[in-house]
Amino acid sequence: MARKARSLPARAAVTAAVTGVLVAGVSACGASADDDAHPDHRSFALHGRTLTVDSDDAGLEIVAAKGNKAGTVQVTRWFEGKVVVGGGPTVSWSFQDDRLRLRMHCSGLIADCSAKYRIEVPQGVGVDVDEGNGSVRAHGFADALGIHTSNGEVHVTDSTGPLDLRSDNGPIRAEAAASRVHAETSNGPVDLTLGRVPDRVDVTSDNGPVTVALPRAAYHVVKAESDNGGVSVSVPRDDRSPHTVSADSANGKVTVRTAN
Incomplete structure (x- = not known):
């Protein structure tokens, strides 16, 4: 499921240009997932005894939750982002074969995005995390x-x-x-x-x-x-x-x- 970012206040930014060509992938720092006051939440059914987390670009907090319902993984997501000259930034999550896949798309002339997740895992479950950048x-x-x-x-x-x-x-x-x-x-x-x-x-x-x-x-x-x-x-x-x-x-x- 993909989610488009909400509009953010304008920030000062440095624009890069080459004669007649706009160069994609120039990033500006500043977006913070902590500014997301309305995070998204999902529950996923876990069938085995090991959860795999596959994330490309986000901060992760993973906890063994005592009160978590057996067989259920609870995920909360915070996201803020803005792209100038390019497609709107999106985040997505999917769950298949006990693998939680987290992705973020954020590219353009000026791309400024930030995502973080809190993943609550039932006790008695092992976890294997593969994080690209975070x-x-x-x-x-x-x-x-x-x-x-x-x-x-x-x-x-x-x-x-x-x-x-x-x-x-x-x-x-x-x-x-x-x-x-x-x-x-x-x-x-x-x-x-x-x-x-x-x-x-x-x-x-x-x-x-x-x-x-x-x-x-x-x-x-x-x-x-x-x-x-x-x-x-x-x-x-x-x-x-x-x-x-x-x-x-x-x-x-x-x-x-x-x-x-």
Whole structure:
């Protein structure tokens, strides 16, 4: 289902022109989904135990909702946008085979659009997120949670299920009690604070510092390395421990410490 944007107040903008030709795709910053006072809402029937979220360009907040009706995914959408010389901006959502597909079309001489979603998932359901351009926040999951964004921050809180967190360009943060954590970013810091002793932690950053804060226990530190930065490991170490930690950065300090 597509929705056209409401008219917005005029903004000052810089117009780009080439003799005899208008060049599409010039963007102006300023639109904010937070300005949408009348968000849209939809409910989708979930048939399995895993929800896939496929989004091209939006901020996502995904929560495991205690009061959510079993088998139903509740989605709220905020959107603001304006296009000068081009088609009207639109957003759409669809749901098939337990895949929620979120799309935004915003192109023209001057294109200024912003979308965000709150996705409420029944407890007992795992989530797999593929985000093209936008931040992803997730809260309250006891089942497996996988998040990949090509450009944006990943932030997970209050979750106990296994975490697989990836960002091609953006920081990764987690304050959780997960038993297993994989966190990987090509450009950005990784900061994990775990509230219970994990079975396995595997963290990598190609460009950014890595910090892993762990409950007091003995750990088998498989690797703690940095190609360009300091390394500090202050947790008790025991190569016989079943709790393993691997943390490395190609460019940034690596810290593995006991949580305060």
